[in-house]
Amino acid sequence: MNLLVLTATNGSYNSVRPEAEIYISLLKFGYNITIMTDEGSKYAKKFREHGIKVIDAHYNKKISPKTIKNIREAIIRHNIDIVYATNSKSISNAVFACIGTGVKLVTYRGTTGGLYRHDPSSYLNALNPIVDGVICVSEAVTKHVKKQIFNKSKKVKTIYKGHEVEWYNTQPINLEEFGTKNSNFNVAFVANVRKIKGLSYLLQAAKKLSNYEDIHILLIGENISKEPYLSEIKNSGMSERIHITGYRDNAPQIIASCSVLVQASIREGLSRVILEALAAKIPVIASANEGNKEIIKNGFNGLIVPIKDAGAIAEKIIELHDESEKLKQLSENCNSIFETQMSHKTTVSEYDRFFKELLQVL
Numbered sequence: 001m002n003l004l005v006l007t008a009t010n011g012s013y014n015s016v017r018p019e020a021e022i023y024i025s026l027l028k029f030g031y032n033i034t035i036m037t038d039e040g041s042k043y044a045k046k047f048r049e050h051g052i053k054v055i056d057a058h059y060n061k062k063i064s065p066k067t068i069k070n071i072r073e074a075i076i077r078h079n080i081d082i083v084y085a086t087n088s089k090s091i092s093n094a095v096f097a098c099i100g101t102g103v104k105l106v107t108y109r110g111t112t113g114g115l116y117r118h119d120p121s122s123y124l125n126a127l128n129p130i131v132d133g134v135i136c137v138s139e140a141v142t143k144h145v146k147k148q149i150f151n152k153s154k155k156v157k158t159i160y161k162g163h164e165v166e167w168y169n170t171q172p173i174n175l176e177e178f179g180t181k182n183s184n185f186n187v188a189f190v191a192n193v194r195k196i197k198g199l200s201y202l203l204q205a206a207k208k209l210s211n212y213e214d215i216h217i218l219l220i221g222e223n224i225s226k227e228p229y230l231s232e233i234k235n236s237g238m239s240e241r242i243h244i245t246g247y248r249d250n251a252p253q254i255i256a257s258c259s260v261l262v263q264a265s266i267r268e269g270l271s272r273v274i275l276e277a278l279a280a281k282i283p284v285i286a287s288a289n290e291g292n293k294e295i296i297k298n299g300f301n302g303l304i305v306p307i308k309d310a311g312a313i314a315e316k317i318i319e320l321h322d323e324s325e326k327l328k329q330l331s332e333n334c335n336s337i338f339e340t341q342m343s344h345k346t347t348v349s350e351y352d353r354f355f356k357e358l359l360q361v362l
Helices: 013-029 044-049 066-076 088-097 118-122 137-146 201-206 229-234 251-257 272-279 290-295 311-323 323-337 344-359
Strands: 004-008 032-037 053-054 082-085 104-109 131-136 156-160 185-192 215-220 243-248 259-265 286-287 303-305
Touching: 004 013, 004 066, 004 088, 013 032, 013 044, 013 272, 013 290, 013 344, 032 044, 032 066, 044 053, 066 088, 082 088, 082 137, 082 344, 088 118, 088 259, 104 344, 118 243, 118 272, 131 137, 131 344, 137 156, 137 290, 156 344, 185 251, 185 272, 201 215, 201 229, 201 311, 215 251, 251 272, 259 272, 259 311, 272 323, 286 290, 286 311, 303 323, 311 323
Parallel strands: 004 032, 004 082, 032 053, 082 104, 104 131, 131 156, 185 215, 185 259, 215 243, 259 286, 286 303
Antiparallel strands: none
């Protein structure tokens, strides 16, 4: 089977790896793979080392005549059977490039929002009639996509983006550079912050944590050092114990050095940060959106709180702070998910089955 993948692999190594390793593993199933991505990205070299053809591509525009032409030429030159486009700009260009070629077009969907029947831009994405299949990161996303599509014959399926614990360097680091000690009860929050990530609810929760002198909060990621967050930190009653690290390449190691991760998103497809925490055996306090509930089992590997409920976040942080045995038990259960639904091997097998069913070659 000849597979053309349109993807961006210029993120951090850990963020790209779960997807990139899928294509490397598919080689073992006999796939001939061509990837159109930034040839200067960290994974491009690894793709080539495994015999995957890499074509330089940068998905900067929703509709780019040059990109459309290059995709179409790759389809013809490499006798492609399936085109798999993984981000919005690669998808919109692929929609035009695949017209009249006879290839199957598969798109990836990683969020529950942004795809609606009434939105014309959605027809440059998964809702376009030329799209034959949609791979969704979670059941929550699959449910949303199925509600929006008109053509019920379009193949829509959940395939979790599996991980391997061995991929992560989860050795704890010294947190003193951020203003806290590893012996404190350190709460991690990681996000490229925007409103849906729910940072404000954690900062509101901090008001109820101010009397616990050993509780510190580490805020990791971009867009945090601005309003309203700076004012919320100032008014939290524990501003000297809330530490902004900014974007960090070693976020998984920082998480591994903390006691618990808080993930307070209003909505979420499937959170990579949660998986990084679980790989490090760090329990998660997660908001009750559908994506989070697929990987956090309340009372097993973390705790679920109502969405937008600062009081509940504070309550659960205090609970785990006060009950060390419960925290230990949750920690011991964290890795089990990588042996079942979030296994990389399971993911690759599901991709292989999806593509073969689409071509009716099973």
